[in-house]
Amino acid sequence: MVEQTKASVKSKLLSNYSLLLAVVFGGFLIFGFSENVKGPAIPRMQSDFSLSEMQIGLLLALNSLGYLLACTFTGALARRFGVKTTTIIAFAAMALSGLFIYWAANYTTLSLSYFFMYIGNGLLEIALAILAARIFTRNTGMMMNLSHFFYGLSSMVAPLLAASLMGVQLFGSELGWRGMYALVLALSVLPMIPALFARVPGDEMKPEERLSLKSFIKDRAAWLIVGMLSFGVVSELAxxxxxxxxxxxxxxxxxxxSAAMLSAFFLCFMLARLLLGPLTDRFGYTRSIIVLSAVSGLCSVGAIVAGESGAFLFALAGIGIAPIYPTVMALLAKRYSNGTETAITFTVTMMGVASVIGNFLIGAITDLFKGFFRSSPDAGLAAGLQAGYGFIAACALLCSVVAVMLYRYMNKRGELL
Structure with a gap:
């Protein structure tokens, strides 16, 4: 009788764990689609609404602002209503944003629709990060990278899928970027199904047992982690x-x-998260970030300097930048195991601030350098885009520099992870 009871409990735990894995893996698949179908779509939006590069930069910055806004209240929402409800709300918001994008009539309504979509993205990312930190207590680096592998998988497929869907004929006209967004974001409904039936662990922890925000922000390592993640993610998302x-x-x-090259970047990105994840547990989270972010930055610099013949280096940069985010999440989960909600929410919120600034700076740098060649608009645009992409490469290199500072700080205190 006791053995049957134990077997029944074990079966229920495995079943619930499977549902949670479906939510996490499926959530990252959807997240990758929503983030990366914009590559082929942006030039069409720019053409339809006659937008400048500065307006594109502002659009992406507003997106990051929506993401940032969501980050500021997602932790509180998760503590109040639970991670499960928060995740379901996020999926629903993303599906609804697809319809808003479809109906966007001008730059203003498009910006507002994107802003709303990124609120859903912010909700989802924080909820998935908290959920993953709670369930991946062993081989954390490997499992975090495996989860984000699914983001890389959908990110690899997303540009080609977007380019193909935009050309599909439906009811006598092309689906276009509007219809493409509506269809892709409608997929957000699918991961809601296992989320409805899963039970999320960790909500029963008492408030006094949790890490306080005051304690977290007093830790110098926390701020170094914020800086490291911010530079890495600005480079990745750009x-x-x-x-x-x-x-x-x-x-x-x-x-x-162009879409194929972006997909090649995400192929490298995806394979790096699948294959390098286990190495981060063995080599150390901070050491791994030092090496990998430097590799990414050097590849991007090499691609810009080499010109068209070195374009493949843009794709190879994905190998280095891919493990940064999940490895930082693993570092937070291990270092702040008694307060993952606080640590993740604050860190990702600060990262969101950096993303807003970073996207704006890329557009501003592009326009600034473009202005130096008024007599030759084509040469000016090329120079501007090269300068803007140079900033993307610099962010990856700065991520490595901050990681070195974190390594020295933690190593002196015997806290190296």
């Missing part, structure tokens, strides 16, 4: 928004060829 534009306008590549 690729989806700017690489296609760069290849089309600097090298004159076709939409399909």
């Amino acid at each position: 690729v989806g928004g700017w690489l296609v534009n760069y290849l089309e306008k600097v090298y004159g590549w076709s939409s399909d060829a």
